[in-house]
Amino acid sequence: xxxxxxxxxxxxxxxxxxxxxxxxxxxxxxxxxxxxxxxxxxxxxxxxxxxxxxxxxxxxxxxxxxxxxxxxxxxxxxxxxxxxxxxxxxxxxxxxxxxxxxxxxxxxxxxxxxxxxxxxxxxxxxxxxxxxxxxxxxxxxxxxxxxxxxxxxxxxxxxxxxxxxxxxxxxxxxxxxxxxxxxxxxxxxxxxxxxxxxxxxxxxxxxxxxxxxxxxxxxxxxxxxxxxxxxxxxxxxxxxxxxxxxxxxxxxxxxxxxxxxxxxxxxxxxxxxxxxxxxxxxxxxxxxxxxxxxxxxxxxxxxxxxxxxxxxxxxxxxxxxxxxxxxxxxxxxxxxxxxxxxxxxxxxxxxxxxxxxxxxxxxxxxxxxxxxxxxxxxxxxxxxxxxxxxxxxxxxxxxxxxxxxxxxxxxxxxxxxxxxxxxxxxxxxxxxxxxxxxxxxxxxxxxxxxxxxxxxxxxxxxxxxxxxxxxxxxxxxxxxxxxxxxxxxxxxxxxxxxxxxxxxxxxxxxxxxxxxxxxxxxxxxxxxxxxxxxxxxxxxxxxxxxxxxxxxxxxxxxxxxxxxxxxxxxxxxxxxxxxxxxxxxxxxxxxxxxxxxxxxxxxxxxxxxxxxxxxxxxxxxxxxxxxxxxxxxxxxxxxxxxxxxxxxxxxxxxxxxxxxxxxxxx
Numbered sequence: 196x197x198x199x200x201x202x203x204x205x206x207x208x209x210x211x212x213x214x215x216x217x218x219x220x221x222x223x224x225x226x227x228x229x230x231x232x233x234x235x236x237x238x239x240x241x242x243x244x245x246x247x248x249x250x251x252x253x254x255x256x257x258x259x260x261x262x263x264x265x266x267x268x269x270x271x272x273x274x275x276x277x278x279x280x281x282x283x284x285x286x287x288x289x290x291x292x293x294x295x296x297x298x299x300x301x302x303x304x305x306x307x308x309x310x311x312x313x314x315x316x317x318x319x320x321x322x323x324x325x326x327x328x329x330x331x332x333x334x335x336x337x338x339x340x341x342x343x344x345x346x347x348x349x350x351x352x353x354x355x356x357x358x359x360x361x362x363x364x365x366x367x368x369x370x371x372x373x374x375x376x377x378x379x380x381x382x383x384x385x386x387x388x389x390x391x392x393x394x395x396x397x398x399x400x401x402x403x404x405x406x407x408x409x410x411x412x413x414x415x416x417x418x419x420x421x422x423x424x425x426x427x428x429x430x431x432x433x434x435x436x437x438x439x440x441x442x443x444x445x446x447x448x449x450x451x452x453x454x455x456x457x458x459x460x461x462x463x464x465x466x467x468x469x470x471x472x473x474x475x476x477x478x479x480x481x482x483x484x485x486x487x488x489x490x491x492x493x494x495x496x497x498x499x500x501x502x503x504x505x506x507x508x509x510x511x512x513x514x515x516x517x518x519x520x521x522x523x524x525x526x527x528x529x530x531x532x533x534x535x536x537x538x539x540x541x542x543x544x545x546x547x548x549x550x551x552x553x554x555x556x557x558x559x560x561x562x563x564x565x566x567x568x569x570x571x572x573x574x575x576x577x578x579x580x581x582x583x584x585x586x587x588x589x590x591x592x593x594x595x596x597x598x599x600x601x602x603x604x605x606x607x608x609x610x611x612x613x614x615x616x617x618x619x620x621x622x623x624x625x626x627x628x629x630x631x632x633x634x635x636x637x638x639x640x641x642x643x644x645x646x647x648x649x650x651x652x653x654x655x656x657x658x659x660x661x662x663x664x665x666x667x668x669x670x671x672x673x674x675x676x677x678x679x680x681x682x683x684x685x686x687x688x689x690x691x692x693x694x695x696x697x698x699x700x701x702x703x704x705x706x707x708x709x710x711x712x713x714x715x716x717x718x719x720x721x722x723x724x725x726x727x728x729x730x731x732x733x734x735x736x737x738x739x740x741x742x743x744x745x746x747x748x749x750x751x752x753x754x755x756x757x758x759x760x761x762x763x764x765x766x767x768x769x770x771x772x773x774x775x776x777x778x779x780x781x782x783x784x785x786x787x788x789x790x791x792x793x794x795x796x797x798x799x800x801x802x803x804x805x806x807x808x809x810x811x812x813x814x815x816x817x818x819x820x821x822x823x824x825x826x827x828x829x830x831x832x833x834x835x836x837x838x839x840x841x842x843x844x845x846x847x848x849x850x851x852x853x854x855x856x857x858x859x860x861x
Contacts, residue, residue, distance in 0.1 A: 201312070201353065201384050201416060205443050205480045206507075209500040212314065212447055212483025213257035213265045214493045216250075218459070223249050238280045240272045243292045254297055258304040258311060260490040261497030264483075265301060265311070266355065267293035269346060270318035273338040275330065279321065286338070287345040290315070294349025301352075314355040314386070315346030317368060324363040325399045325595070325620060332367050332617040339371030340378075347379055357388040357447075358422045358485075360398040362409050362620045365389075366647060369413060373646070384416035386481075388445055390423040391432050400519040400599070401620060403432040407440055408515040409621045412648045412692070419445025422485045424452055425461050426469040433478050439510050443480035446473055450487030459487025467495035474503045514691035514731060516650060517621030519599035522570055524731055530760050531571060533603055533768040534564030535737070537594070538575040546578060549586055558593035565598050567772035571624065572598055574615070575605035584611050591618040603652075603768075609639040616647035627652035627696060630678060631663055641686045651688075652733055653678050654696045655719070664698055666712055671697045671719035672726060679727055690729035694766065697723060699734050701741035702751070702791055703803045710799045713739055713792040717758050724763035733766040734759060739792070747810030749775045754788035784809070 204210065220239055227233040231245040242250055250268045257265055271277065272293060274286040282289070294315055301311040317339065322330035343354055356368045365387055376382045389397055389406055396402045401409070407418060418440050420429050426448045436444050448470075451461030461469075466488065473479050482500055484492045516522045524531055537560050539546040548557040561572045574594065576586040583606065594602070595618055603624040604615040612625055625644065628636040628651055644651055655665040655674040665671040675695045682688045697719040700712040716739075720732050739755045740748035753775040756767050780788075787809055790802040 202443075204310075205416075205505060207505070209474065209479060209503055209505045210263045210481045211261060211493065211497045211500060212445070212481060213254075213260075213262040214484035214488035214490065215450075215486050216253060216266065216268055216270070216316075218487050219253045219256075219489070220249065225249070235280050235282070238271070238277070238282065240269055240277065240289050240293070241280065241282060241285075243268055243289055243296060244285070247292070247296055250293075251296055251300060254300045255304075256490040257493055258300060260494040262483075262493050263309075263311060263497075264314050264353065264481075265297050266314045266316040267297045267346065267349075267351065268316070269293040269342065270316045270357070271320075272345070273318075273320050273342045275320045275322055275334065275338045276318070287341050290342045290345025291349040294346045294351040296349075298350030298352075312352040313350060314353045315343070315349075315351030317342055317346070317354060317356045319357075319359050319361065319364050319368075323361040323399065324367065325361045328592075332363065335364060335367035336371040336374065339368040340374040341371075343372045343375035344379060347375060347381070347383060351383065353384045353386060353416065355386045355388065357386075359387065359389040362397070362399060362401050362406055363617070365410070366617075370646060385413075386417040386419070386443075386445065387415060388417075388419045388421040388447060391420055391429070392423055393428055395432075399620065401517070402520070403435050404439060405517040405519065405521040405621055407436060408513070408517050408521055409648050411441055411512060411515075411622075412645055412689075415442045417443035417445045417481055419443075419447065419481065421445070421447035421483075422449055425449055426466065426473070430473075433473055434476070437476075437478035437506055439513070441509050441512060444478060444506055445481035445483070446470065446479055447481075447483040447485050448488075449485045450489075450492060453487065461487075463489070463492040463495045466492050467499045470496060471499050471503075474500060477504070477506050480505045512689045512691050514650070514729075515622065516571065516601035516624060518595075518601045518623075519620060521621075522601055524765050528570070530756065530764050530767040532569045532771050532774075533571045533573050533733070533766055534561065534567070534569030534771045535573050535735070535768045536564055536770055536772070537561045537590075538573055538605060539578045540575055541737075549576065549578070549590070550581070554589050555593045558590060558597045561594045562597045564771045565600055568774075569600065569771035571601050571603050571766070573603045573605050573626065573768055576611075577606055577608075583608060584614055587611050587615050588618065591615055595620065604649075609643065612640065613643050613647070616643060616649055619647070619649075623647075623649045624694065625649050625651045627654050629654035629656040630658055630674065630681075631656045633658050634681065637681060637686055641682070641688060644688065644692065650692050650694060652694045652696050653682070655698050665719070666698075666700065666708065666715060668715045668718040668722055671715070672722040675723050675730075676726065679730065690727065694731040694733050695723050695727075696733050696735070699736060699738040699755075702739050702755075702794075703806070704742050705800070705803070707796065710794060710796055713755060717755075717762050720759055720764050721762040731765040732763065733768065734764060735768045737769060744807060744810040744813065746813035747806060749773050750780055750784050750810070751788045751791065751806070753777050753780060754785055755792055758792070 227236040230236045235241045254265050269290050272290045274283040277283045297313040301313050305311045359365050450459035536542045603626050605626045628640050655671045657674050665674050700709040702713045736752050736756050740751040757777040787806045791806045794802040
């Protein structure tokens with residue numbers, strides 16, 4: 196079955212998935228011998244080899260009840276899970292057997308008017324990359340690839356990655372599936388279904404919105420929810436998914452939450468009635484049942500959905516970034532602030548901490564940038580005297596647990612980019628690529644963007660030996676337009692994946708090539724936004740003030756940023772803790788900054804001299820630390836809630852000197 200066939204059917208009617216496998220197996224009261232011995236008891240997947248007739252009877256009951264799609268008994272048929280029973284070498288065999296058994300029955304019940312399909316069930320494994328960190332990305336990929344090959348060889352029509360709690364595990368599963376497709380020379384539709392806990396997110400922290408945007412670059416059949424709860428707790432999440440998802444939407448709830456005896460008490464009538472609300476709102480393309488649901492649940496679901504219309508249309512592709520939480524650029528949020536201090540090139544303090552091996556302490560800088568207003572954190576570990584790859588991996592192990600915002604991976608090494616993307620839960624940003632060496636960097640980096648779901652910064656630089664770095668507004672626009680054509684038409688990116696950097700040059704060094712460049716950058720932003728409204732723009736703002744007294748740099752940065760935002764700038768790489776607020780800058784200083792930024796060849800020297808003289812003896816004003824002004828009890832409580840050690844030792848010592856302990860705060 197082709198992906199297009201399934202998509203066409205889902206446009207005409209709601210597809211019904213089957214119900215629970217595990218609780219139906221329990222009804223057969225199987226013995227250890229049925230599982231093949233005491234050492235295999237509880238391994239439901241092994242029943243495909245020892246008691247296939249039991250699994251066949253469950254499939255057949257669901258087909259008789261009206262299921263369009265039956266799931267294979269392969270939820271845990273990965274090498275990782277089966278190793279717990281000493282069955283890891285049977286992973287491929289069990290996966291293939293599960294698909295073949297289900298496929299034979301699906302064919303038996305199929306008619307030209309009502310084809311039946313097989314979904315190869317791929318559970319999350321018993322290990323999590325982000326939550327427990329007891330498995331590598333590569334181990335997950337290898338395990339899922341083997342499972343997917345077995346399912347495809349057995350005849351699965353659809354691969355269903357389900358009950359997911361960790362988006363990095365999902366990304367690994369999709370990478371493994373792609374490897375299976377490549378090795379077998381054919382593809383199949385792929386669906387992803389996640390479990391949202393009662394607290395409103397997956398166990399790894401992402402909510403349904405952030406998860407959806409993390410996967411939107413993929414070519415999926417559906418995204419949905421399964422397990423965890425009954426339909427009631429799924430309402431808000433399904434509504435959100437129906438509004439933002441580019442793919443079909445599935446809803447596969449438990450028969451409620453289990454009671455203290457492990458019983459699922461929501462009846463078939465109750466579940467069908469609750470799901471009918473979702474269907475009537477136009478939210479659903481695929482329905483089914485998870486834990487505790489029975490053939491009778493599926494029969495009433497199928498009966499209810501038979502004359503109902505499926506969710507119509509799909510949401511548009513959107514420019515959204517995500518970490519644990521989603522971040523949507525908009526007119527109201529311009530400019531998004533990209534915190535620049537976790538960069539070994541731009542921050543001596545950060546660089547020295549990394550060199551000393553103080554990686555966890557260095558990750559606190561990212562948290563402080565977020566507290567200071569950063570929406571995204573720029574991460575650069577490109578120290579030529581050190582191993583960039585090792586430093587990046589070590590730093591991300593900490594920073595991904597410190598901040599919820601998206602990350603911008605700043606590197607020129609595609610191997611470092613890929614290693615970083617494997618550790619980013621959400622939709623990160625790669626900074627950067629350009630045409631300096633022709634299309635070489637496009638060729639290396641674009642596949643990573645698609646594989647791991649990332650946006651990209653594209654510098655206005657090309658292979659022109661005389662003026663490769665675009666200075667004039669016309670050159671900036673020309674390079675951007677050429678890059679956009681290549682990236683969208685040849686390499687298959689969406690315009691919403693692309694963030695153009697029109698380049699910022701120092702305005703006060705006396706270099707004749709850069710006099711007037713600030714004005715050209717401002718106007719370059721304006722031209723790019725007018726010509727390509729679906730892309731975003733970004734600038735490394737602090738370059739404009741290079742060489743000036745430190746007290747004046749933040750003023751010039753702020754005034755320059757103000758003009759760029761008025762021209763349409765979407766994102767700015769700045770020190771979130773130091774940037775001066777434009778309205779608070781005295782008019783005299785704004786004029787000095789404007790004179791410098793918009794200077795001509797004739798006026799530049801005088802403008803630089805006047806600006807430098809004004810700030811030469813000015814002390815840098817350090818932003819007040821809001822945290823420092825809090826009472827000691829509040830500071831310690833905040834550290835505990837954030838999982839931060841920043842200043843914690845000093846606060847604890849101060850608390851002890853007062854004759855108190857942390858228990859007194861509780």
